Amino acid sequence: MADRDQFLPLFIQYEADLRGFIRSVVLDPHVREDVFQECAMLLWRQFDQYDGRQSFGAWTRGIAANKIKQRRRDDRRFPVAFSPETIQSVLDAFDRIEAAAGPRTEALSECVEELPPNSRHLVNLRYERNLACAEIASETGRTLEAIYRALSRIREGLEECIRRKLSAA
């Protein structure tokens, strides 16, 4: 049985990973936040069932996947595009790439600071102001396809930058 003293530090350590998994499956940001909050409550309630020998991240994502599947089953309007099989495949992928917060998050912060001004502006519009791509296209006077491509390139570059910084460290 898990010691409840461990819950908060573990949760903080793997919270970004849990959010990433939920983000990969649930597209609506408001529903995503709801699911995250429900999962956090479930994790707290069921923490005494957590086996400390297994990855805490995998445990949290497993509970989140079950919650999402249950919501999908109970509510046909629940905004999840994936089938249960695909949700399981994504869950498996997250288990393979699991990374706790800390160095990765710090590396991302540094990489964002290094972005050229135009890219930084696009990233701010997308993530800080939470604009949809169509709104960004309208605000910047570019085509929607151009915004998709630009954001795609920026994210790919950031992923590469994070890998470089982590391997250097």
Add this chain to the structure above:
Amino acid sequence: MNDPDHNLIHKYLDGALSAAELAELEASVNSDPEFADRFAQAARLDSDLAALLREDASARSITSRMRQIERDNCPEPALQSSPDGSRNMRIVAWSSVAAALVIAIGTWAIWRSAQSPNNDRPAIAEGPHEVISGEVVADGATAVRLRDGSSIRVDDTGPAVIRLADGSEAELGPQARAVLYGRRDNVRQVVQLLEGSATFRVTKGMGQFRVETEVGSVTALGTEFAVELIPDDPPPGARPNRRDDVLHVSVASGIVEVEYGRHKFLLAGGEEDDFRDDREPRPPRQATEQFASIDLSGGQLHTTTGNEQPQAITHRIAEESSIRIDGEPAAAAELQPKMRVRLMFSEGGQVVAIDAYGSTITGVVRSVDNARNRIVLVGRPREDGSSGDRAYDMLPSLTADVQPGEKVRLQLSARGSRVIRIEPDVRREE
């Protein structure tokens, strides 16, 4: 990874995939572990970027709160290192994740609270609204008290009852979502129902009680009613839209006004109705009559007309229905035959309001004497040579702001036939 694959992933994250592309993405995730890993990494990066860049004032406030909690309660070693000692972890050092820690505060507080026996519910919030029973999550944490503006969700294990600041009670169904507001203008309590169902027992008091939804609003005074948002199935391929939901309102007692689109509907105790976009508005249900007799007894309104062949009509009277004479609240016994009475009906045919007033006079103003509270209208000269002008006494509180020669309509009171209102006679000008 080739470029098309990469674009597929990022278009998904931006919510831009077509149905065919989504099927292609799912097939790749299920058949190609390397593709699935790339997909997971991209989603994780997307989530991290949002957490990094969306640090707002609220998040900073939470950071501050966490620092306080850490100072007050948290043992340093437990917060600074992970259980396996592999990584140091100071929660205050990385403010960009602060927004994500709202729930951590809640869960941690629950745990602290649970340490003491006989305390199975943590008190983690302040505010004028109180959770009486059930599990309510507010702004990321389980709560026993709720502030104005709290965004709440009811746990899926059962309903929750909340005593609102004005003393009214709201019972929200499992998984219902709502925002609790306090007073707004002349509305003493506003609740925004975002999803699910809720039943309200509204206390009598000054001001209205209102439930707002994406579909319409329900306003009540001293009543018990239930509101439910019923999801409407979107057409194939269309995204769900809360505005397409069906608003179901049922009233246990009292009267509510449902505002839906540009129309208003009255529902009385025992009535229920669905409101949706394709609903045809019914004609307004009002009746203005002058009765030979009028009697309210046994929860019913009994009237007879004064025609040569008197006709008796009985209507059901709704609980909490209002009776007004000359615009002032009045008792049923004060209603007199020959008063002009306007009846308002609920959707179910119950009388919800009785407004009694005197007759209406139209004419051209001859003179106005506000000092003596008198107005004179031009009359037809009589055979005896007199002018035939008609003089009317006004209520002392009324000042006539009209000029001689102006066409006006005078509303006389039901009691005493005094002028209680003077309006331009628009109909005569047409």
